[in-house]
Structures are given as C-alpha cells and as structure tokens.
Amino acid sequence: MTDALSRLLASRDWLMADGATGTNLFNMGLSSGDAPELWNTDQPDNIRALYRGAVEAGSDIFLTNTFGGNASRLKLHGAQGRVRELNRVGAALGREIADASGRTVVVAGSVGPTGEIMAPMGSLTHELAVEIFHEQAEGLKEGGADVLWVETISAPEEYKAAAEAAARANMPWCGTMSFDTAGRTMMGVTSADLATLVEKLPNPPIAFGANCGVGASDLMRTVLGFFAQGTERPVIAKGNAGIPKYKDGAIVYDGTPELMAEYAVLARDAGVRIIGGCCGTMPEHLRAMRAALESRPKGPRPTLDDISSRLGGFSSASDGTGEDAGSARRERRGRRG
DSSP: OOSHHHHHHHHOSOEEOOOOSHHHHHHTTOOTTSOGGGHHHHOHHHHHHHHHHHHHTTOSEEEOSOTTOSHHHHGGGTOGGGHHHHHHHHHHHHHHHHHTSSSOOEEEEEEOOOSSOBTTTSSBOHHHHHHHHHHHHHHHHHHTOSEEEEEEEOOHHHHHHHHHHHHHTTOOEEEEEOOOBTTBOTTOOOHHHHHHHHHHOSSOOSOEEEEESSOHHHHHHHHHHHHHTTOOSOEEEEEOSSOEEEETTEEEEOOOHHHHHHHHHHHHHHTOSEEEEOTTOOHHHHHHHHHHHHHSOOOOOOOHHHHHHHHOOOSSSOOSSSTTGGGSOOOOOOOOO
C-alpha cells in the first residue's frame, strides 16, 4: 500500500474527487473542437487554475487535463508526436498544485478512450490499444501522477487494454465506464458486467465505478447495481451536474450546487468511497458537495425511490440488468469527456 490513493482510502470513509475539465476550460476560453491537452503547454496558468479550483473547493483527488492525450485522439489535431510531452506537462502542473496544497491531494492521470472501435467490430487490436495507453501512461508517470485514472470507457476490451498498459507502466490505476444508454455503456456493458470484469483482471484497479452518463439519478442507479453484485472494491461515482441543455448557443448543465450536494450524500450513504462530479460540475458545486459530506450524518443505503425523489426521475425504465433489459432501446453514439 505505497500509493497515495490507497493510503487515503485506508484512513478515510470517503474521498472527494474533482468536477468537470471541459466545462471549466470552455469558461476560460477554450474553443469547441480544440484539443484541451494543448493548453498544458500553451496556457499552463489556466491549467493550474483548473487544478487549484478543485483543490480549494475541497477535492482530495483531481484529474489531469489529459483525457484525450493519446496518440489516436491527438492525431486529429496533428499532435500525435507529442503524447509523452503533453501528458508529462499535464501531470507536472498537477503535481505542483497538489504539493503546494499543504495536505495529501492525489494527482490522477486522466486516460480517456482512444476514440476507435476495438476488434472484432473495429480495427483497433488489443496489442495496439495497449501500446496507445502505455505511451500515455509513461508520460503521466514521468510528470508525477500518483495514479492512472481510466474514464468514460464503453468497451470491456478497451478497459482490459488500459489495465494491461497500467501494469506495463507499473502504475496503480482506477477505471470508470460511462453508462449512458438505458443503463448500459454505448457498447452494451451493464453495471453487473463491470463489477464482474474488474475481479477477473490480472491487474485489477484500486477502485472502479461510473462517470458521466446521463444525470446523477441514472448514475446512482448504476452504483446500486455495483453493490448488488456484492463488490468489496472501492466504488467511484462521478456524475454530471444535471442534464445538458442547449441555451444561447451553448451546452449548459441544469444541476445546482444543492442538487449535487444531495447526490454526494446519497452516493456516500450508498457506500461509494470516491465521490466527484463530471460534466458541468464547477467549483461551486464541489464546495456544496464537500460541505454536505462533512456536515450531514450518514444515513441508510438509499433506495431507487429515494434517489428519484431527491435527484429527479430516471431517463429509462431499466438499468440494463433486469428481465426487461433486452427490450431497452440501444443507441450507438459517441461521447467526449
């Protein structure tokens, strides 16, 4: 138990992660379609401000600005030759902020999906996926990341490749999937599938869970699905701040700080050990979440009715694991972090 995240988990009932990366950077002037990772070298003070905002709001863990920092994604911007550099700098800026905080703050190296379809449905082989993830992992390791944070994954094959890459880099890791299609990931994985998958990996994650998706209610239903499988591994919940809406030419999230505070308390009471936000989650949401987690007494594990009454209704009738799961409409759509 030498890594910082494992030490914190051993000493605390819950840890608070950070919020959105993209939403915060768009508010700083990042243009839609641009690669956020390029700001690690081009706008380092903005990235420091991103990290500092999470730490000052009470986060124990924050993710680096490297979600799309793999060769496959950076190739879209002609930057596939800068993987090691951009990840190293993204992590080093995080290390600087964490070390100046005066407390233990975990720098989690964000590793998003490749954006490619894994074989046999697509052309991305397991071996190439491992190489892509490994290159990114080595850059994050060089920059001083404490742990790799694999997130927003849809395919079990890609999750397995990321796990192998973490082992190759000799880095501890965590891994979350995005359950956004009637309780399943875009590639059909259910909460039960992921809970089973992580225990079969040769190199299982420190913690696993769900991020992004549809809204806080749906994510909490997925979390209950993990616990229904009897998992004893720490669970992560990083839900969006409400539901995205198009307003005045931009995507905004309707979740208030009060809503996210309710979500954080429900997640803690459900047994989640690492609680954070995803898209739309700003420092003001994080401050409300931290205050609620520290001030409100722990309650019983919430039911589905508790979740829907406090966070809003679910976007689908099924979470993908029941007898009616096969009738759930399955969409195929991409998602960016």
